[in-house]
Amino acid sequence: MNVAIDHLDRPEGVPVMPFLAADVGGTYARIALMRASPAGGRDIDVLAYRRFACADFSGLTEMLKTFVADEVHTPVRHCVLACAGQVMDDEVLNDNSAWPIDLRQLSEAMVLDEIAVLNDFEALGYAFDNRTDCGGxxxxxxxxxxxxxxxxxxxxxxxxxxxxxxxxxxxxxxxxxxxxxxxxxxxxxxxxxxxxxxxxxxxxxxxxxxxxxxxxxxxxxxxxxxxxxxxxxxxxxxxxxxxxxxxxxxxxxxxxxxxxxxxxxxxxxxxxxxxxxxxxxxxxxxxxxxxxxxxxxxxxxxxxxxxxxxxxxxxxxxxEHGRNGVLGAAKWYLKRGMSDVKPRQEVVAGSP
Known part of the structure; x- marks a missing residue:
């Protein structure tokens, strides 16, 4: 599912619309409302960002709903998840996860048109396309x-x-x-x-x-x-x-x-x-x-x-992990083109 990229110019057909990007770990999850910059080029606009403790929520659906209720003021129909685990049918399985992730239930509960999933460390890899900006x-x-x-x-x-x-x-x-x-x-x-x-x-x-x-x-x-x-x-x-x-x-x-x-x-x-x-x-x-x-x-x-x-x-x-996971997921998502990403099918198995 990995696609080679060299810069963040948006593919033709990718609309400038907000979307959710979530980097879900075993202890913390980072969620952002993002969009491709209307100016084009390499920029991504981070419209809202929060970090949550997974133990504070019964599942990812509750966490995303909390974020949307607190931070989002327009309908969001697209989401990209960076998470460890392996996908079996519609479920992300990970021994270290705070809870299982059922993609079909999540899509229905959040009224999403599309969920794209990639490995959490794959997302970090894409975040390091410009290493001088990543600090460390x-x-x-x-x-x-x-x-x-x-x-x-x-x-x-x-x-x-x-x-x-x-x-x-x-x-x-x-x-x-x-x-x-x-x-x-x-x-x-x-x-x-x-x-x-x-x-x-x-x-x-x-x-x-x-x-x-x-x-x-x-x-x-x-x-x-x-x-x-x-x-x-x-x-x-x-x-x-x-x-x-x-x-x-x-x-x-x-x-x-x-x-x-x-x-x-x-x-x-x-x-x-x-x-x-x-x-x-x-x-x-x-x-x-x-x-x-x-x-x-x-x-x-x-x-x-x-x-x-x-x-x-x-x-x-x-x-620092910081926003790198959600930024990398967003880069991957935008570069592929939202209409080209197949939900619940193009998934990389992550570290359990």
């Missing part, structure tokens, strides 16, 4: 924006990744299930963690370690290995204790998390030869930037690899 703090590598494939990685409720591959038309975004790759321990302590989480051997996804819930799992596992009773109950609690230096096991959990993220990012950067850079997206990583910078992330991103010289030239930045 440099974590390691050169402070530059070289040409080449760009990798977007986001540990949040789950672990997602997408690669933007340049081509003559401007770029093509590949979604992945990289978060489901086998976790590979790189230290004796990580081997202990793996043995505790998979005592019979076998498969353990990177997502079980490198995500918000994964960080909490790491902390609880380290407590078990040390014969301690865990008292921290949220990922935020673990990172706050680690930053304050008030809990040694929280500090160790964050260290393992950051190191494993470095290995994961380095492996994907090698896979896609991501000369254009790696973007670590999401508020979670942004909140622990200081801890990430002091960690073994860079060492594990580079360490022991035959392409070390290449990876040393790859800039790695930490970027």
């Amino acid at each position: 703090r440099l974590l390691c590598g050169p402070d530059a924006h070289p040409e080449g494939p760009v990798l977007v990685i986001g540990p949040g409720t789950g672990l997602g990744a997408a690669a933007r591959l340049p081509d003559s038309a401007g770029g093509h975004v590949l979604t992945t299930e990289a978060g489901q790759m086998d976790f590979a321990p790189n230290s004796l302590r990580e081997r202990d963690v793996l043995a505790q989480l998979a005592p019979g051997g076998g498969y353990l996804a990177y997502e079980r370690i490198v995500s918000g819930p994964g960080l909490l799992t790491l902390y609880a596992t380290l407590c078990t290995l040390r014969g301690k009773v865990p008292w921290l109950t949220t990922p935020e609690g673990v990172t706050e204790a680690a930053a304050a230096g008030s809990d040694a096991l929280a500090m160790e959990a964050v260290e393992i998390f950051c190191a494993a993220l470095g290995s994961f990012a380095g492996s994907l950067a090698m896979t896609f030869m991501s000369a254009g850079g790696v973007y670590l997206a999401g508020g979670f990583l942004n909140s622990i930037f200081a801890l990430l910078r002091r960690s073994a992330f860079e060492e594990r991103f580079l360490h022991g690899r035959s392409v070390r010289a290449f990876l040393q030239r790859v800039p790695v930045r930490v970027s």
Whole structure:
């Protein structure tokens, strides 16, 4: 379903009408009322924007209705959703979702003519078509924006990744299930963690370690290995204790998390030869930037690899998720042309 784009000139036939764009994650959803700028060219007008906690709503329909009631003053008949999961018939299924998404029920309840769906990290990939506008703090590598494939990685409720591959038309975004790759321990302590989480051997996804819930799992596992009773109950609690230096096991959990993220990012950067850079997206990583910078992330991103010289030239930045998801979804939607997008059919399976 990905279509190569190079700029945001509207396709012929795309009307200048407002539409909803929603970036739906496992913990938060970001919703915007958007339209292609009447002036044409590359501009998108963001008419309204809000972030919602998924736990505050019984489903996406209730959330969208709240947004429309509060922010929208004209009828809206088109919607594009960026969300993780896999579509079975009319339902978006995702193990990390706060609730299932039934596209047919949503369309009927919202009186929509059309719903288009794309993967959440695919949308982020399209948001990074102009990387100098996306900001981000440099974590390691050169402070530059070289040409080449760009990798977007986001540990949040789950672990997602997408690669933007340049081509003559401007770029093509590949979604992945990289978060489901086998976790590979790189230290004796990580081997202990793996043995505790998979005592019979076998498969353990990177997502079980490198995500918000994964960080909490790491902390609880380290407590078990040390014969301690865990008292921290949220990922935020673990990172706050680690930053304050008030809990040694929280500090160790964050260290393992950051190191494993470095290995994961380095492996994907090698896979896609991501000369254009790696973007670590999401508020979670942004909140622990200081801890990430002091960690073994860079060492594990580079360490022991035959392409070390290449990876040393790859800039790695930490970027706020912010509006990038809804902006990327809107770019994809407008470039394809609203009349050309087939609802509930052209869907990319996302990271569960």
